[in-house]
Amino acid sequence: MSGDRRAAYKVAPDGLPAAAFLAFLATAGLFYVNIMAAIVDGLVSGLGFTDAQAGQVAAVNTYGAAIGAAISIFTIARISWRRTAIACLAILIAIDLLSIWVTAPGTMIALRSVHGLVGGLLIGTGMGVIGRTANPDRSFGMLLFVQFGLGGLGVLLLPRLVPLFGVAPLFLALALFSLVTAIMLPFLPDYPPRAVPAPTAEKATGTVVWAPLVLAVTALFLFQAANMALLAYIFRLGVESGLSRNLTSGALGLATWVALAGPLLVMILGRRYGRFGLLFVGMLLTLAGNALFHWSGQGAIYLLANCATGITWGLVVPYLFGMTAEFDGTGRTAAAASVISKLGLASGPLIASFILGSGAGFDVLINAALAALALAMVLMLPPALALDRRALRAKEEEKIVS
Structure with missing residues (x-):
């Protein structure tokens, strides 16, 4: 009975709500890229970083994501994607909140590199789950809409807040995105691995x-x-x-x-x-x-x-x-x-x-x-x-x- 109750509030595996939730899941780890211009400007104008130091923060954050995405190729088949996502989202929220209080460039570079690693693992996990849906193309289209749409809102609003509140709004926005994604997770179905059709001779x-x-x-x-x-x-x-x-x-x-x-x-x-x-x-x-x-x-x-x-x-x-x-x-x-x-x-x-x-x-x-x-x-x-x-x-x- 409890299993039936849990299934009742989950969205249809291949419906539009599921595509939207999966888009958030695959975006949360790399959303900083969509507001990168606002973050770089905030580090320069809000914390006094040089252009070079701000660019290095952006670079290590994304290099870490590349490593994390590579790791996800091996974890997606061995570890429950939901457990991985929950752990990654919790760590991302903690790092983003901690980043508000960091003012030294070296410390920020080190902290954001860890953020990138965890975020990359989450991205790869999210993309792996999208690959298990019956219509991954629609989920990928939704992914771009979420990234472009919310990214546009971020670069529209966040730079205006930096002169008033410093870098806090930037990292709070990232933490909020991860929190919203975490709230969506319970509504997603389990998405077990799909059976792979036998390959043709050419593909094999x-x-x-x-x-x-x-x-x-x-x-x-x-x-x-x-x-x-x-x-x-x-x-x-x-x-x-x-x-x-x-x-x-x-x-x-x-x-x-x-x-x-x-x-x-x-x-x-x-x-x-x-x-x-x-x-x-x-x-x-x-x-x-x-x-x-x-x-x-x-x-x-x-x-x-x-x-x-x-x-x-x-x-x-x-x-x-x-x-x-x-x-x-x-x-x-x-x-x-x-x-x-x-x-x-x-x-x-x-x-x-x-x-x-x-x-x-x-x-x-x-x-x-x-x-x-x-x-x-x-x-x-x-x-x-x-x-x-x-x-x-x-x-x-x-x-x-x-």
């Missing part, structure tokens, strides 16, 4: 097509690193260019919501028109949008640049993830790509901190990001074209057989 070979795979994964790393290098300092860029804090935070919040168009396009278009054309156009817009940051002193251009780069970020990344899975029938490389992606997200702020710490300035940082994005474009297009041609040949063969 375990063959990895290494050359295009390496190109795609390298492009993913460069794309994430270049975008995150600028995003981590994007609020500082607006303020240093002469924009008011209110205008800067308003532009970032609006741009984050506009960026929802990126994942929407992916869900609507899918692979109907292939990957090459969409990636080509998306990368051209990415390069143009990032180049516009050179004129960030003009509010309209600053807003336009953030909107353009936000949309293309949400468009390009899902296709790159899909490409990594196409070159390996076993799915191993798709999991590894998640770790590579986080390494890119971590490396961007670290490299940016060195550039700004050397006194080179934001123009040099923007140019470095443009160079990395151009290289990523060169690397991602050949494997995209190869996959499009393979898909076209498969369709032609089907027509011949039918």
Whole structure:
């Protein structure tokens, strides 16, 4: 009877409420990335950290997440995901609350690296549970909506509170997100591992097509690193260019919501028109949008640049993830790509901190990001074209057989 009562208040395993709860679960460990600009600005303006020190805090937090996500590959099959999630959320809340009282850069770097490790473990666990649902694509779409939507709200409101309350609102927001996620956990079903269908002979070979795979994964790393290098300092860029804090935070919040168009396009278009054309156009817009940051002193251009780069970020990344899975029938490389992606997200702020710490300035940082994005474009297009041609040949063969 008690089991029946517990099942009564759980949401349907594959309904929209479950997708929303799972999105929170997979976001809680890395939500700081979505408000990274506010955190970096808060450390500089609220605690007096240098730009380099603030970037290093952001970097170690994300490097830790990459390690934690790698660990989750081994724990998800051996340890109850719910117990792992509860433990991780409790630790994250404790670390975020403790971070409010830390003022020394070295201590903050050490504390946030532990936060990243635990958060990465939670992210990997959440993604593993999403993989057990009957419709993981919908959960992934919901994941992007939660990240972009609440991230936009965070960068809209939090920078305005830093001058009044210091860094406390930043870390309280992270702790609150984890607390809300913990409240959702009891309503989620158990999601036991699903039976895996017997693989086909082609899938069972375990063959990895290494050359295009390496190109795609390298492009993913460069794309994430270049975008995150600028995003981590994007609020500082607006303020240093002469924009008011209110205008800067308003532009970032609006741009984050506009960026929802990126994942929407992916869900609507899918692979109907292939990957090459969409990636080509998306990368051209990415390069143009990032180049516009050179004129960030003009509010309209600053807003336009953030909107353009936000949309293309949400468009390009899902296709790159899909490409990594196409070159390996076993799915191993798709999991590894998640770790590579986080390494890119971590490396961007670290490299940016060195550039700004050397006194080179934001123009040099923007140019470095443009160079990395151009290289990523060169690397991602050949494997995209190869996959499009393979898909076209498969369709032609089907027509011949039918």
